[in-house]
Amino acid sequence: MTQAFMAVLARELRLALRRRSEWAQPLVFYAVVATLFALGAAPNAPWLKVAAPSILWVGALLAALLSLDRVFRGDHEDGTLEQLFLSPQPVSLLVAGKLFAQWLVIGLPLTLLAPVLGLGLGMEPNVILVLMLSLLLGMPALILTAGFASALVVGLPRTGVLLPVLVLPLVSPAVVFGAGAVRAAQSGLPAEAPLYFLGAILVLCLCGVPLAAAAALKNALD
Amino acid sequence: MTAILSFQNLAIARGDHVLLRGLSGSVSGGEILHIRGGNGVGKTSLLEVLSGLRSPEQGAVTRRLETDACHWIGHRNALNPALTPFENLRFWCALHDLPADNVRGALREFELQRVADQACRQLSAGQKRRCALARLAVAQRPLWFLDEPLSALDEGGVRHWLGLLQAHQQRGGAAIVTSHQPLPGSLTGLRSWELS
Amino acid sequence: MNLIPDWLHRLASPPTFYAFATRAQPWLTGVTLLLLGYGLVGGLALAPPDYQQGEGFRIIYVHVPAAWMSLFVYSVMAGAAAVALIWRIKLAECVLTSCAPIGASFTALALVSGMLWGKPMWGTYWTWDARLTSELILLFLYLGVTGLQQAIADPRGAARACALLAIVGFVNVPIVHYSVEWWNTLHQGPTITKIGKPSIAASMLWPLLSMALGFTTFFVGALFQRVQNELLWRERANPWVKEATA
Numbered sequence: 001m002t003q004a005f006m007a008v009l010a011r012e013l014r015l016a017l018r019r020r021s022e023w024a025q026p027l028v029f030y031a032v033v034a035t036l037f038a039l040g041a042a043p044n045a046p047w048l049k050v051a052a053p054s055i056l057w058v059g060a061l062l063a064a065l066l067s068l069d070r071v072f073r074g075d076h077e078d079g080t081l082e083q084l085f086l087s088p089q090p091v092s093l094l095v096a097g098k099l100f101a102q103w104l105v106i107g108l109p110l111t112l113l114a115p116v117l118g119l120g121l122g123m124e125p126n127v128i129l130v131l132m133l134s135l136l137l138g139m140p141a142l143i144l145t146a147g148f149a150s151a152l153v154v155g156l157p158r159t160g161v162l163l164p165v166l167v168l169p170l171v172s173p174a175v176v177f178g179a180g181a182v183r184a185a186q187s188g189l190p191a192e193a194p195l196y197f198l199g200a201i202l203v204l205c206l207c208g209v210p211l212a213a214a215a216a217l218k219n220a221l222d
Numbered sequence: 223m224t225a226i227l228s229f230q231n232l233a234i235a236r237g238d239h240v241l242l243r244g245l246s247g248s249v250s251g252g253e254i255l256h257i258r259g260g261n262g263v264g265k266t267s268l269l270e271v272l273s274g275l276r277s278p279e280q281g282a283v284t285r286r287l288e289t290d291a292c293h294w295i296g297h298r299n300a301l302n303p304a305l306t307p308f309e310n311l312r313f314w315c316a317l318h319d320l321p322a323d324n325v326r327g328a329l330r331e332f333e334l335q336r337v338a339d340q341a342c343r344q345l346s347a348g349q350k351r352r353c354a355l356a357r358l359a360v361a362q363r364p365l366w367f368l369d370e371p372l373s374a375l376d377e378g379g380v381r382h383w384l385g386l387l388q389a390h391q392q393r394g395g396a397a398i399v400t401s402h403q404p405l406p407g408s409l410t411g412l413r414s415w416e417l418s
Numbered sequence: 419m420n421l422i423p424d425w426l427h428r429l430a431s432p433p434t435f436y437a438f439a440t441r442a443q444p445w446l447t448g449v450t451l452l453l454l455g456y457g458l459v460g461g462l463a464l465a466p467p468d469y470q471q472g473e474g475f476r477i478i479y480v481h482v483p484a485a486w487m488s489l490f491v492y493s494v495m496a497g498a499a500a501v502a503l504i505w506r507i508k509l510a511e512c513v514l515t516s517c518a519p520i521g522a523s524f525t526a527l528a529l530v531s532g533m534l535w536g537k538p539m540w541g542t543y544w545t546w547d548a549r550l551t552s553e554l555i556l557l558f559l560y561l562g563v564t565g566l567q568q569a570i571a572d573p574r575g576a577a578r579a580c581a582l583l584a585i586v587g588f589v590n591v592p593i594v595h596y597s598v599e600w601w602n603t604l605h606q607g608p609t610i611t612k613i614g615k616p617s618i619a620a621s622m623l624w625p626l627l628s629m630a631l632g633f634t635t636f637f638v639g640a641l642f643q644r645v646q647n648e649l650l651w652r653e654r655a656n657p658w659v660k661e662a663t664a
Contacts, residue, residue: 237572237575240655
């Protein structure tokens with residue numbers, strides 16, 4: 001089973017390497033969103049610093065969401081999905097492998113870009129640390145949830161805005177706790193509680209989402 | 223010969239629409255079940271149900287071997303266009319916990335050794351089909367499910383496939399093949415079913 | 419499966435359910451009118467004005483039952499989703515997809531009535547307090563289910579996809595509730611929602627319960643009608659449909 005998991009991971013990373021431009025797009029999107037918020041405010045407005053947790057969290061969310069539409073679509077179209085279901089591996093494990101690769105290629109770079117954007121919006125270093133921690137816990141949860149939603153709509157030719165509409169209500173607790181942790185750090189309050197809740201949400205996603213996504217993919221095969 | 227696969231009173235549906243009803247039969251070692259019929263009659267759906275990819279609306283399918291002992295070649299090739307034939311087949315081996323030693327040999331058997339390291343999107347339709355069929359040579363399995371295996375294949379490809387099929391039959395393997403055309407060559411143990 | 423009693427199995431067959439729903443309809447309508455009638459008259463006319471809020475509190479006779487229903491309908495939807503996925507019963511699929519728009523309507527009603535209550539109570543139509551925000555996210559969850567169902571062409575596949583989404587959403591609802599409550603307590607704000615935990619006088623309570631029950635029977639009636647429609651459409655190739663609609 002580990003061999004299959006590693007094979008799925010290696011395949012996804014290899015595919016990402018061959019489509020290098022797509023790998024950079026979420027990062028550019030993230031930076032553009034932060035810039036637009038800054039442009040929409042007066043130059044160096046003080047409220048930007050206060051709003052920064054929200055902007056940076058939602059921006060990362062949207063950037064990851066835009067790239068996750070295609071996670072299963074390629075495999076569905078070229079018939080690989082059938083092979084996955086007929087293999088002796090549990091499909092949930094293979095799904096977990098795919099989504100882990102997505103986190104490595106999309107989620108982790110976004111998490112690493114966030115401090116840079118945070119500095120741009122005027123955040124202090126100790127707050128930036130909490131921002132990174134919250135994104136480190138939150139982005140995997142988001143990518144898992146978006147993977148599940150993507151599996152639900154995998155057969156559809158054009159999903160448009162349906163995917164964000166499905167995903168965003170499901171990840172609202174993560175946003176509340178993630179951005180809340182950063183705001184707590186900004187006010188000088190301890191940020192452990194929301195971070196722990198975020199961790200709990202991540203664990204819940206890790207346990208449940210791959211199974212649900214595998215069921216959704218099985219449904220799409222029908 | 224004991225039946226490797228048998229099915230009773232199958233009803234196949236696509237969505238709410240029932241395509242086929244009351245299908246019963248069996249396939250034993252050395253036999254080829256050729257399912258024929260026009261477009262849209264339900265050949266692929268029937269094959270999917272027999273292989274276990276889908277559940278039937280009614281009835282049951284009994285397979286006297288583990289799922290891993292089948293080959294499934296659908297009418298889509300299961301080849302990622304950005305990966306090479308070698309990489310695609312190697313991934314398939316990893317999925318089935320097999321070593322990748324036979325892959326180069328299988329590709330050579332289907333005369334794909336020259337393009338084995340080019341991205342699949344650069345291959346022709348016939349070459350992609352050969353690559354998909356090369357899985358049959360990578361690992362030996364007692365039961366084959368083939369959906370329109372000969373589409374886009376030229377004479378050479380058809381010959382290679384027939385050779386594999388005959389060797390497979392001699393080993394006691396069975397195959398269920400769908401196509402809307404008659405199968406070529408002189409095949410023994412061939413049973414034809416016309417669906418309407 | 420031996421978990422399902424025999425009569426329930428028979429009821430799950432589309433033509434049996436269709437006939438049952440048609441027979442039940444006039445009873446449901448009658449009971450709904452009675453309960454809502456008593457609830458509205460009792461709440462709007464007979465119950466005394468509230469000590470703190472005066473006449474404005476009367477909106478709770480619509481707001482609170484609507485909020486209860488929005489959660490109740492989601493539970494029914496999730497239950498039907500589980501049945502549809504495990505036992506593959508077509509009736510459960512129809513119940514699941516029919517619950518979504520009704521639940522969304524109750525949630526919207528709860529939100530609008532909450533907003534109308536907010537104006538006299540807090541001076542503003544909208545406030546991000548725990549209850550209203552949770553209701554808003556619940557509305558988005560309902561709209562997601564409806565959107566997904568309309569996006570997928572095959573009715574069976576659509577119902578099963580919605581079933582998965584409903585179950586995941588159902589697990590999510592308490593998490594959303596709790597996270598929004600936590601979020602609300604971060605602010606030292608003056609939002610006090612006295613809904614649901616009041617010490618309430620009996621003359622105010624009975625009309626409220628009657629409204630809640632009336633809403634429930636209304637939901638069942640509306641659900642039955644929608645399910646009947648859905649069954650007619652999905653089973654249109656079967657002969658019983660022609661007989662039933664003759």
